[in-house]
Amino acid sequence: MKRILVAEDNKLILETISHSLTREGYEIIKANDGKECLKILEDTDVDLLITDLYMPYVNGNEVIAILRDERKKNTPILVLSAAGAEDIVLKAFELGADDFMVKPFSLVELNVRVRKLLAMRR
């Protein structure tokens, strides 16, 4: 079973994404902020990271940068953010994000993108 880490400070979004992906047959690990996300990444191997950009303690860009600098360079990262300005999207891609979705988002679309990113990793 593929393991996906979802980092999001909005509880409703976190639970909804987790619910949706669990129904698709993935194992979901939840993180409420960037700090928690990094801690989980240190201890656990994940197949995909879905992260928000604006989170308490450590933001999404920092999480991406740390993840890419460290050993888990091949873990695909999908960024989910309400900020869809060009410079923000470009910065996330420059840091190492593999995909970017702007809120409001469609859960069907999210599932398709997750599937695609996991297939690419394989």
Next chain:
Amino acid sequence: MTSIYPKPIKLIHLLLSICIIALLLPLEGIANKNTDNQIGTSKATTVPSSSTDNSLLASLQQEVIVPADSSSSLVSGKNETQAQEESKSKVQNPHNEVNRIVLWLLGDNNVLEFKSRMIDYGNNNLPLFLRKYYIRLIERTYTYPIVILLLLLIVGLIINITLVLMVMYFTNKRKNHKERYICIYRNSYEDVLRSYLFGEIEWDLALLKLKKLKKPLNRKILTEVLLMFKENLRGEMDSQIPQIFIKLGLEKDSLKLTKSYYYHRRIEGLKALTNLNPENAKEIIPNYLNDKHFLVRTEAQVSYVRLHPENPFEFLKTLTNPFPRWTQLSSFYVFRLYQVPVPAFVDYLDSEIPTVRNFSLRMMIFFQQLENASAIYSLLDSPFEMTRFLAIRAVNDLRLYEGKQKIKNMFQSETGNNKLEIIKTLKNIGDAEDFDFLESIIHSESISLKTEACRSLYYVNNEGRERLNFLSQNSDLKIDQFLAHVTDPRN
């Protein structure tokens, strides 16, 4: 400035102050009976009523007036009878001792002077109906032993602090309880709605699980949850959420909120309706476009942009208030977020409100609307500096060559910022005809204008560069430093 105390605490303070005054007033009767307890200094102005008073007064006056020699005066100036009476009165009234000490410390003249000052203040400053009570209060204060007054004050203070602490405790407890309540029901509603939206439960079962929906607070929580879903999700679920909002009759609550006296509730109502019942919102939003509160106006205007994609800025024609920068940004954000088709902003250039004209100019520049350039030229004569600035920028950014001569003509009468903008414009739309004009600016005193003129001349074309080199070699303008600055890639 707002008070740090909540309203109940302020009320308690007021009530307590009244209580202390009320406590002092009924003591008047007792006071008249217990003249023994009176302070000698206050009685000095009145006729003593008993022999005890006489002796006390005498002893106090003697002791207080000459405190340094109190022991010697007691020995030399008093006969034995007086001393005996005094010792008796001391035994009878222990408060007198305290009073005497206080008077000895302060000096009776100071106490009397302060009292008369207080009375004078009341007579000069207070309204007639209050004066009587005020003077009575002063008299009372000087009638009773100070120790009693101090005790009263301390007791009052303790009661006051206790009450404040109790109110704070219970307010905090109530607030925490409310937060917990909201959290529990929000989680519960989120779970039920998620299950329903994912098709795991039927509507009837969902309705059963959505508990306590008759309570206004719970309906508010549910509306917030629906709003959150709506703001973050698209696709199939997106269409289901407004249906739930209407099925549960929550739109009536939001409509009611839009009629509230409080601006934040009106905003809450408008926001819920815009997101969850757009058809209804379309009808009522125009009523709030010119609301008395600017935040309500902003919310209504942003909602209008979102709900009228066919003509999102039509409301600008009916505005009676300025269109502030924050509303401009919010409207623009919504406009871009929901990918509303771009209207022709030239329609709003003739608005009577300067901020609307400025916004339209900015939008014309941003969306490169060249079709109605002639309307921009008329704004170069605007009495408002910012409007003229934006019009010059439009000439620059939209490359309106026909406007070049006009901006050159207005250069001398313009402000510093607008002058700089005119020179910057010539960098992009200038040619050999403008070299003399730019050279005249290089001869001027202003460093910033000189620098910008050098830059424009340098970047117009090769002829401009040659002209600059010529000026550098054949004049005493010393423009080498300016040239070095404008050609430095870091600038």
